[in-house]
Amino acid sequence: MAGIGQKYNTLFYLALLGFVMFCKAHANVHYYDFVLKEKNFTKLCSTKSILTVNDSFPGPTIRVKKGDIAFVTVHNHGTYGVTIHWHGVREPRDPWSDGPENITQCPIPPGTSFTQKVNFTLEEGTLWWHAHSSWTRATVHGAILILPANGTSFPFSKPDGQHTLILGEWYKGDVPQIINAALQSGGEPNVSDAYTINGEPGDLYNCSRETTYRFRVDFGKTYLFRVINSVMNEELYFGIANHNLTIVGIDASYTKPLNTNFIMITPGQTMDLLVTANQPRDHYYVAATPFYDGNAMFDNSTTTAILQYNGNYTPSSSSPFPVLPALNDSATVFNFTRSLRSLASQDHPINVPTSVTRRIYMIVSMNELPCPNSNCSGPNGTRLSTSLNNISFVTPNIDILSAYYWNISGIFTEDFPDNPPFFYNFTGDVGGSLLFPSTGTRVLMFDYNETVEIVWQGTSLVTAENHPLHLHGFSFYVVGVGLGNFNNVTDPQSFNLVDPLEVNTIGLPRNGWIAMRFVANNPGVWFMHCHLDRHTSWGMDTVLIVRDGGTIDTSMVPPPKYLPPCS
Ligand SMILES: *[C@@H]1O[C@H](CO)[C@@H](O)[C@H](O)[C@H]1NC(C)=O
Ligand SMILES: *[C@@H]1O[C@H](CO)[C@@H](O)[C@H](O)[C@H]1NC(C)=O
Ligand SMILES: *[C@@H]1O[C@H](CO)[C@@H](O)[C@H](O)[C@H]1NC(C)=O
Ligand SMILES: *[C@@H]1O[C@H](CO)[C@@H](O)[C@H](O)[C@H]1NC(C)=O
Ligand SMILES: *[C@@H]1O[C@H](CO)[C@@H](O)[C@H](O)[C@H]1NC(C)=O
Ligand SMILES: *[C@@H]1O[C@H](CO)[C@@H](O)[C@H](O)[C@H]1NC(C)=O
Ligand SMILES: *[C@@H]1O[C@H](CO)[C@@H](O)[C@H](O)[C@H]1NC(C)=O
Ligand SMILES: *[C@@H]1O[C@H](CO)[C@@H](O)[C@H](O)[C@H]1NC(C)=O
Ligand SMILES: *[C@@H]1O[C@H](CO)[C@@H](O)[C@H](O)[C@H]1NC(C)=O
Ligand SMILES: *[C@@H]1O[C@H](CO)[C@@H](O)[C@H](O)[C@H]1NC(C)=O
Ligand SMILES: *[C@@H]1O[C@H](CO)[C@@H](O)[C@H](O)[C@H]1NC(C)=O
Ligand SMILES: *[C@@H]1O[C@H](CO)[C@@H](O)[C@H](O)[C@H]1NC(C)=O
Ligand SMILES: [Cu+2]
Numbered sequence: 001m002a003g004i005g006q007k008y009n010t011l012f013y014l015a016l017l018g019f020v021m022f023c024k025a026h027a028n029v030h031y032y033d034f035v036l037k038e039k040n041f042t043k044l045c046s047t048k049s050i051l052t053v054n055d056s057f058p059g060p061t062i063r064v065k066k067g068d069i070a071f072v073t074v075h076n077h078g079t080y081g082v083t084i085h086w087h088g089v090r091e092p093r094d095p096w097s098d099g100p101e102n103i104t105q106c107p108i109p110p111g112t113s114f115t116q117k118v119n120f121t122l123e124e125g126t127l128w129w130h131a132h133s134s135w136t137r138a139t140v141h142g143a144i145l146i147l148p149a150n151g152t153s154f155p156f157s158k159p160d161g162q163h164t165l166i167l168g169e170w171y172k173g174d175v176p177q178i179i180n181a182a183l184q185s186g187g188e189p190n191v192s193d194a195y196t197i198n199g200e201p202g203d204l205y206n207c208s209r210e211t212t213y214r215f216r217v218d219f220g221k222t223y224l225f226r227v228i229n230s231v232m233n234e235e236l237y238f239g240i241a242n243h244n245l246t247i248v249g250i251d252a253s254y255t256k257p258l259n260t261n262f263i264m265i266t267p268g269q270t271m272d273l274l275v276t277a278n279q280p281r282d283h284y285y286v287a288a289t290p291f292y293d294g295n296a297m298f299d300n301s302t303t304t305a306i307l308q309y310n311g312n313y314t315p316s317s318s319s320p321f322p323v324l325p326a327l328n329d330s331a332t333v334f335n336f337t338r339s340l341r342s343l344a345s346q347d348h349p350i351n352v353p354t355s356v357t358r359r360i361y362m363i364v365s366m367n368e369l370p371c372p373n374s375n376c377s378g379p380n381g382t383r384l385s386t387s388l389n390n391i392s393f394v395t396p397n398i399d400i401l402s403a404y405y406w407n408i409s410g411i412f413t414e415d416f417p418d419n420p421p422f423f424y425n426f427t428g429d430v431g432g433s434l435l436f437p438s439t440g441t442r443v444l445m446f447d448y449n450e451t452v453e454i455v456w457q458g459t460s461l462v463t464a465e466n467h468p469l470h471l472h473g474f475s476f477y478v479v480g481v482g483l484g485n486f487n488n489v490t491d492p493q494s495f496n497l498v499d500p501l502e503v504n505t506i507g508l509p510r511n512g513w514i515a516m517r518f519v520a521n522n523p524g525v526w527f528m529h530c531h532l533d534r535h536t537s538w539g540m541d542t543v544l545i546v547r548d549g550g551t552i553d554t555s556m557v558p559p560p561k562y563l564p565p566c567s
Helices: 002-026 175-185 330-339 400-405 533-538
Strands: 028-044 044-055 062-065 068-075 084-087 113-119 125-130 140-149 161-170 193-195 214-217 221-227 235-240 244-249 253-260 262-267 270-276 283-291 304-308 358-369 382-390 392-393 438-440 441-444 451-458 467-471 476-483 501-503 504-506 512-519 524-531 543-547
Touching: 002 262, 028 062, 062 068, 068 193, 125 221, 125 270, 140 161, 140 221, 140 330, 161 214, 175 533, 193 283, 193 304, 214 221, 221 235, 221 262, 235 330, 253 501, 262 330, 330 476, 382 400, 382 533, 400 524, 400 543, 451 476, 501 504, 504 512, 524 533
Parallel strands: 028 068, 062 140, 161 221, 214 304, 358 451, 392 438, 441 543
Antiparallel strands: 028 044, 068 113, 084 125, 125 140, 161 193, 221 270, 235 262, 235 283, 244 253, 244 270, 283 304, 358 382, 382 392, 451 512, 467 504, 467 524, 476 501, 476 512, 524 543
């Protein structure tokens, strides 16, 4: 008997070993070192030192396959503390590696290093990484390309080539100083001096013609363009002259192909586009310019690159330019957002919750805070502010994750409300005392596995405008989008539960609403915020805490041995 038992034991362990090796074979591990340091760049006729990763702007690309793991060690050779975030990577059960400053970790002090584990099990497509401290992400960001796992392929014909296209911007001033000055004055921060494509402003600005970025293509071939909007404060239109764009993925989730001649991409979003080089051999402008429907200050310039066909020919004396919608064409953008659908195929199924156990209605507002002597630079001498459910978020000095894990009291309260404190005509002609929010560090608590619906409702306080809302730790389904006030009886009747878009960031229409759903099955501490950084800085943020589910597989992993200290 013992012999048979031993034999079975041996077989069992051999099978287990085989299984472990099989798993190992399918999870490649990558190691990256990111060296944060200052580097001088000359753009727009002047030289300026910016914080970079490895001297490059944009920073290095992370290239993995679905199922891989990356360990990234950030070495801070700069002069102030910084954190890095893996935007759109859900990091199952592991908020310790997510990165937002004082939400999941304190900043990495100069002269020290911190290693984060990035788990690419759930996403496939294009994402990006960026600093998540003050406004350092303006120069500290790069692409993440997650290719299909071995033995699988794109849900479309394999493209002949790929191009990564990062929309960024250039500030002549020092970026952290710009937001610090605005927070002191209470007014608006200075806007950028140029937008950029892969770090280059293009030839519509002074002193940048020679360095304009060129995407080279062969006639007849089809390219996958992976577009990332890393801009701080503006949503952008993007197009390529005389060429159609076919959207096939957004935020590392495949979509039904949508043929269009422009896209509107918000800060935080990524879009994968197929472009066929089917036009006469020539040079064609690639351009991005803002979509803005509010009334704050913004950078109203246009960045360009060139789509350049290979071959021997004389290019036209003036290259064709893309036709993009008007600056404030909210109606066209609304239609665009509504036209996007997830692929929802057998190979790429969706899993949208059909019943909801937790309904949250959240108003998204611009606000004002009173200023002593009414001499701040905001409207009527106030200080500009923002809020979610009328609470302007106050960032603590100890990260919320540590405070939650080690039961440190006095850092946050677990009472972010599921509804606005009072109802009014959110999109009406409102003002007065409604302009002034409360302040606090109040978080939303969830039990493991709750099925959640959040309706984000824009308001017209101070200035109504589109807000790109972003959630860490999850992707969510956009089941409804509309204008005016959300009607909780009639609007749910037209929700799309068949093929809703699955994203991590979505533009909430000006004076409109978005209904989104997800399952709270990722235990941890997750930041939710507007991806316009001035709004984040003013308090358009909150935190979701998902409690452990009672088993190891449904609980947060333990903290790493070393975490950057809070001071
Ligand atoms: C995928 O295939 C490549 C090339 O054959 C190999 O180097 C790699 O280890 C494989 N990756 C996984 C995760 O199996
Ligand atoms: C960054 O630079 C360091 C030191 O020069 C190097 O070891 C590392 O491989 C570089 N990282 C990337 C992602 O290129
Ligand atoms: C950038 O250039 C300035 C002026 O030329 C110089 O003082 C500074 O040391 C340089 N900084 C770096 C990081 O190279
Ligand atoms: C990555 O996430 C998957 C899915 O949750 C999990 O099974 C796996 O253990 C994680 N890998 C690592 C190295 O943490
Ligand atoms: C763009 O798409 C439209 C509509 O499908 C089509 O008629 C047109 O030929 C396409 N243009 C190019 C340049 O492919
Ligand atoms: C933005 O620039 C365009 C031209 O590039 C101009 O027509 C428009 O009036 C400007 N809009 C604002 C609000 O400055
Ligand atoms: C709405 O978007 C769809 C898909 O892009 C497009 O075909 C249609 O022309 C748009 N309609 C309007 C009124 O813009
Ligand atoms: C984060 O906390 C540190 C102290 O641990 C503090 O110096 C820093 O200003 C805080 N950051 C923010 C954005 O509040
Ligand atoms: C809310 O205000 C808007 C704009 O003034 C108005 O069109 C709408 O009728 C109002 N809605 C209600 C329910 O009063
Ligand atoms: C979470 O929900 C899934 C799907 O309904 C279910 O299979 C699982 O058992 C639930 N887990 C817990 C811990 O409740
Ligand atoms: C500024 O004050 C005026 C007069 O009290 C008021 O009508 C207006 O709504 C205020 N505007 C803002 C944006 O606070
Ligand atoms: C529906 O909205 C009304 C206000 O318009 C609110 O009083 C009511 O509580 C809401 N019902 C639900 C189920 O959220
Ligand atoms: Cu916003």
